Amino acid sequence: DTAVSQTPKYLVTQMGNDKSIKCEQNLGHDTMYWYKQDSKKFLKIMFSYNNKELIINETVPNRFSPKSPDKAHLNLHINSLELGDSAVYFCASSQPGLAGGKRGELFFGEGSRLTVL
Amino acid sequence: EDKVVQSPLSLVVHEGDTVTLNCSYEVTNFRSLLWYKQEKKAPTFLFMLTSSGIEKKSGRLSSILDKKELSSILNITATQTGDSAIYLCAVEVYPQTSGSRLTFGEGTQLTVNP
Structure with a gap:
């Protein structure tokens, strides 16, 4: 079972379009994040x-x-896409203070590669 | 603005070599420093360091934090081709006004050749 899953994994779209990326975690964590990783x-x-x-x-x-x-879902909607939005978007979750867990440790999804043409 | 700087940005070695990756930081409200390994997809957690001078070890990898020098190193001994990856250093900060967050460095791209 994937702990943090994102869809879609790849997204190719034209400038000006609107798109969404979905994220779900089954770890029972309270905190979720979106990170952007550029080229x-x-x-x-x-x-x-x-x-x-x-x-x-x-x-x-x-x-x-x-x-x-x-708390298990965090989606990201992007309006009026621009060329500079091309990147890999990572969803992550964490549970600061969980017994046995490591504060600050993030569990990442596999990323959603967005390409804006 | 919080800043995390890693060096070198890339490194090419031969199997069996030992490598040292560096991370320095300038942040406010420091809480911990973390190392992640990123192969093709998601970063995966390696170590979390909160106290100076205490070495964390996991097999051939080890890491230590120097809070006086605001830096950390990650050592990999007897490197293998499977160690090829981007190694990311991140600092956890906890500002009063918002939740805990990680600020990442640019990463060190390590390539281990057979």
């Missing part, structure tokens, strides 16, 4: 949700809108 492999946090509540919102264009219907 230089730099992983940068975009958003973090704790139990459906937005707690981190980095300086991300408001074309990006996360939604967490419940």
Whole structure:
């Protein structure tokens, strides 16, 4: 069973389109994240949700809108896609303070590679 | 702004060599430093370090944190081709105004040739 799963794994689309990426975790974690990894492999946090509540919102264009219907799901919707949005988007989850767990340890999904033409 | 810098950015070695990867940081509200390994897809967790001077080991990999120098190293001994990956250093910060987050460095691309 995949712990953190994202769909789709690959997405190729035209500039100006709107697209969504979905993420689900079955680890029972309270906290979920979206990270963006650019062509230089730099992983940068975009958003973090704790139990459906937005707690981190980095300086991300408001074309990006996360939604967490419940604590096991965190989706990312992107409006009016631009060339610079091309990247791999990673969803991750963690459970700070879980007995036996490691605070700060993130469990990543396999990534969704978005290509904007 | 929080900053994590890794060096070298890339490294090519032969099987059996020993490598040392470096990570330095300038952050506020430091909580811990983590190392991840990224092969083709998702980063996977290697170590978390919170205290200076205590070496963490897992097989041929080991890591140590120096909070005075704001840095960490990751050592890999007797490298194998399966060690080829991007090694990511991340620092966990916990600002008062928002939740815990990880700030990643650019990564070190390690290639181990047979």
